[in-house]
Amino acid sequence: MQFVLTFNQPMTEIERHENGADAAQALEPWKAYMSELSAAGVMRGGNRLAPPWTATTVRVRGGQRTFQDGPFAETKEIASGYIVIDVDSLDEALKWAERSPSSVTGSTEVRPVAMPPQ
Amino acid sequence: MNEPQGAARAAAEAAVRASYGRLVAWLAWQWRDIAAAEDALSDALIAALTTWPRDGVPASPEAWLMKAAKRNLLKMERRRRFAEDPTLTVLHPAEHAATQLPPELPDDRLRLMLVCAHPAIEPSIRSALMLQTVLGLDAQRIARGFLVSPEAMTKRLVRVKTKIRDTRIRFEEPEACDLPDRLGSVLEAIYGAYTLDWDSDVSPGGEGLAAEAWFLADLVASLIPEDPEAQGLLALIELCEARKPARYDAVGESVPLDEQNPFHWHTALIDRAARRLHHASSLNRVGAFQLEAAIQMAHCSRLRSGVTPWSDIQNLYEVLLSLHPTVGANLGYAMACAYASGEAQQGIDVLEAVDPKVRESHQPWWATRAHLLAKAGRRDEALGAFDRAIALTRSQAMRRALTRQQVGLAGPVH
Numbered sequence: 001m002q003f004v005l006t007f008n009q010p011m012t013e014i015e016r017h018e019n020g021a022d023a024a025q026a027l028e029p030w031k032a033y034m035s036e037l038s039a040a041g042v043m044r045g046g047n048r049l050a051p052p053w054t055a056t057t058v059r060v061r062g063g064q065r066t067f068q069d070g071p072f073a074e075t076k077e078i079a080s081g082y083i084v085i086d087v088d089s090l091d092e093a094l095k096w097a098e099r100s101p102s103s104v105t106g107s108t109e110v111r112p113v114a115m116p117p118q
Numbered sequence: 119m120n121e122p123q124g125a126a127r128a129a130a131e132a133a134v135r136a137s138y139g140r141l142v143a144w145l146a147w148q149w150r151d152i153a154a155a156e157d158a159l160s161d162a163l164i165a166a167l168t169t170w171p172r173d174g175v176p177a178s179p180e181a182w183l184m185k186a187a188k189r190n191l192l193k194m195e196r197r198r199r200f201a202e203d204p205t206l207t208v209l210h211p212a213e214h215a216a217t218q219l220p221p222e223l224p225d226d227r228l229r230l231m232l233v234c235a236h237p238a239i240e241p242s243i244r245s246a247l248m249l250q251t252v253l254g255l256d257a258q259r260i261a262r263g264f265l266v267s268p269e270a271m272t273k274r275l276v277r278v279k280t281k282i283r284d285t286r287i288r289f290e291e292p293e294a295c296d297l298p299d300r301l302g303s304v305l306e307a308i309y310g311a312y313t314l315d316w317d318s319d320v321s322p323g324g325e326g327l328a329a330e331a332w333f334l335a336d337l338v339a340s341l342i343p344e345d346p347e348a349q350g351l352l353a354l355i356e357l358c359e360a361r362k363p364a365r366y367d368a369v370g371e372s373v374p375l376d377e378q379n380p381f382h383w384h385t386a387l388i389d390r391a392a393r394r395l396h397h398a399s400s401l402n403r404v405g406a407f408q409l410e411a412a413i414q415m416a417h418c419s420r421l422r423s424g425v426t427p428w429s430d431i432q433n434l435y436e437v438l439l440s441l442h443p444t445v446g447a448n449l450g451y452a453m454a455c456a457y458a459s460g461e462a463q464q465g466i467d468v469l470e471a472v473d474p475k476v477r478e479s480h481q482p483w484w485a486t487r488a489h490l491l492a493k494a495g496r497r498d499e500a501l502g503a504f505d506r507a508i509a510l511t512r513s514q515a516m517r518r519a520l521t522r523q524q525v526g527l528a529g530p531v532h
Contacts, residue, residue: 003285089287090238090287091287112286
């Protein structure tokens with residue numbers, strides 16, 4: 001079954017990835033992690049997200065539209081990417097989440113893709 | 119109710135009490151769906167109540183219930199698959215039909231408890247989940263024990279069962295490296311259920327959850343006799359139960375441990391716990407439950423020696439705190455320090471080490487502090503601490519006991 005792993009990271013870590021001097025080094029553990037996932041054959045897709053300062057949040061209330069610069073809320077950890085993996089159980093998905101670099105610097109959310117309604 | 123109906127109902131109830139957990143565990147294990155297993159079994163029970171009075175109670179009520187529940191699960195499964203794929207008209211009956219009934223129902227209850235204590239499940243719901251799935255208690259009764267509304271408890275239990283089903287939490291035994299932690303979580307959840315009654319007004323023999331938690335502790339200890347912590351937990355509960363007859367006086371008021379009459383304690387139960395603890399220590403793996411039990415055993419030694427061995431208790435708490443520091447253990451340690459040395463101040467100093475954020479709303483912290491301040495002769499501070507403890511107490515009996523101590527301390531004004 002499919003699970004989405006969302007990588008949440010603190011702003012300092014996200015900035016490190018965007019900074020020319022640090023970026024290559026910051027990327028190393030991610031490359032290693034992604035190749036482990038591919039080698040295990042569980043990877044079904046995913047994307048890295050552009051930094052949060054490129055985000056725009058849209059709301060419509062009572063017909064009025066507002067745009068807000070940035071992600072929807074001030075949180076300590078911000079989503080920096082996600083992947084979709086196909087494994088047999090939550091236990092296996094948790095094992096993969098545990099190995100993600102984001103679990104050390106921030107957190108990784110594990111959620112199954114919804115089943116069709118019964 | 120006429121005679122055969124009464125007999126059938128009694129037989130059904132007896133079968134349920136003896137084997138509800140084993141039936142649910144086995145069905146949930148086969149289908150990986152706790153809620154569906156429970157539904158199928160409860161439908162089977164309803165069927166039993168109409169069939170047994172007419173046809174007689176079957177030779178093996180348990181096997182009958184399992185067959186009926188399995189049929190219900192297959193029916194549900196067929197409906198579900200048909201809804202998912204309308205072109206499917208014939209189901210592969212071979213798939214589940216191949217699962218022959220085992221000659222003896224295997225005991226999957228421990229496996230089910232390990233699922234209930236999975237790290238992805240919120241610790242605060244694990245006790246309730248175990249009580250429901252293994253013992254078949256209804257959400258209403260569990261909610262009363264947890265002092266929450268039945269609606270809130272039902273919602274949480276439904277959600278957690280959905281999570282177990284939809285994320286396919288593994289029902290297989292955890293990997294060897296994870297097993298000790300998971301067993302520890304199972305024991306903690308059982309103890310959590312056992313201690314619920316302490317801060318509520320459940321009278322001995324009432325409808326509290328302590329007896330149910332005791333049953334679970336006994337079950338786990340018998341399923342894994344070589345696990346010293348499982349034995350430690352059961353010994354701890356046996357010792358607490360042994361003192362129950364002395365915990366309330368003739369008018370139902372609660373009596374503090376050091377004022378209890380040890381001749382009202384249940385000596386056979388204390389002896390059983392002593393043997394159990396001895397066996398646990400021979401397995402050479404010390405743990406928090408064994409230490410807690412050893413502390414309670416030391417308190418019980420007053421029965422024979424007439425005195426409480428406070429310095430032994432202090433030593434045991436030191437080991438416990440080094441292994442598994444908790445606020446509860448810290449309070450026990452504070453009392454032991456004060457009584458072993460005869461100086462209340464030593465205990466008060468230990469209490470000061472507890473995180474101010476935690477102690478602020480911690481009823482036992484304030485009660486212990488009030489007690490030690492009174493012992494130190496700091497009357498006004500003690501009266502204030504009693505006020506805080508009383509305000510934080512949920513149990514009526516406990517509140518009356520604290521108020522009595524406070525009034526005794528305030529005494530006649532000089």
